[in-house]
Amino acid sequence: MQTGNDCLVCFMRQTLETVRRSTSDSVQQWRIISEVGGMLATFDPRLPPPENAVHYYRLIAKRTGVADPYLHEKQESNEFALALEAKTRELIAQKPYPLAAAIRFAIHANVLDYGAQHRLDRDAALASCDHPLAIDHSQALFQLIERRVNILYLADNCGEIVFDKLLIELLVSRGCRVTLAVRRSPIINDATTEEARLCGLDALCEVIDNGADVPGTPLNACSEPFRRRFAEAECILSKGMGNFECLSEVRAPIFYLFIVKCTTVRDYLNRCLAGGGLEIGSSVLLEGRALLGDG
Numbered sequence: 001m002q003t004g005n006d007c008l009v010c011f012m013r014q015t016l017e018t019v020r021r022s023t024s025d026s027v028q029q030w031r032i033i034s035e036v037g038g039m040l041a042t043f044d045p046r047l048p049p050p051e052n053a054v055h056y057y058r059l060i061a062k063r064t065g066v067a068d069p070y071l072h073e074k075q076e077s078n079e080f081a082l083a084l085e086a087k088t089r090e091l092i093a094q095k096p097y098p099l100a101a102a103i104r105f106a107i108h109a110n111v112l113d114y115g116a117q118h119r120l121d122r123d124a125a126l127a128s129c130d131h132p133l134a135i136d137h138s139q140a141l142f143q144l145i146e147r148r149v150n151i152l153y154l155a156d157n158c159g160e161i162v163f164d165k166l167l168i169e170l171l172v173s174r175g176c177r178v179t180l181a182v183r184r185s186p187i188i189n190d191a192t193t194e195e196a197r198l199c200g201l202d203a204l205c206e207v208i209d210n211g212a213d214v215p216g217t218p219l220n221a222c223s224e225p226f227r228r229r230f231a232e233a234e235c236i237l238s239k240g241m242g243n244f245e246c247l248s249e250v251r252a253p254i255f256y257l258f259i260v261k262c263t264t265v266r267d268y269l270n271r272c273l274a275g276g277g278l279e280i281g282s283s284v285l286l287e288g289r290a291l292l293g294d295g
Contacts (some may be wrong), residue, residue: 001248004264007049008040011056017114018060018188021069032063048245049264050216057187058213068186070114077112077159077189078199085162092166099145099174100138102167103257104129107283109163110156110240110259114189134260134282135273137290141255144235148175152233153205154217155182156240156258161191162199164239169204178205179229185213190242216242219250241265247288254288 015036019029036056043052095101108129168178183190196207211223236254244256260266260282270276
């Protein structure tokens, strides 16, 4: 999908929040924000939003020397999720269909996002995991899982990865081979190899990075080893809006799992899918074939 007009406003909001986390010098904040404002005219509207956004995140890191401005938020999100891990695992096991429940928990945990246009209440989102998904292509996903396929799991945010862990546990127990892919280096509150290991995912499955520092998965910016894994995967579980924005027009066996948190993604989905009716806060398990008209 392409960068929309609403994205420009969101870019400036993200800039302000990141600059404030990176420096307390008001003069430097002004200079950086002004510099990013001048960059907007150079952005390519044909690119997905994360591929444009990465330029100002790199600029802020260069100007301030702060490579991980969301470190505190990442740690807090992981602590929040890890405190819920055992109880959530119990809740999932008690459900009539634990795999479906684990998927819903993983999707609703996508609210743990500091880059989104709209912030949603994480406690309310996790409490609504018994509610139906707005888009639910789970039957097609279950059919693949029954075949014990090779799954590439594209992670998104810190905290969220703990709920991904609970889903991956069930996928592995059903005979699937899962590889978890994270970001190469810190970007917003996205998970890297360090956070995945901290949350215990490396003891469950192979953890790799995608070779990119973008808040998404733009294949052209990813490493060759990652692109090989992507091409070889029999099933790709893509978490979060950033991954969706980068991969929405890629033909591959992808299932997108996320919460709609911005108007650009909402409007794109409502244009592409029959029926539409999605809103901010809608929960999505979307098979890529349906989005591209192949299913």
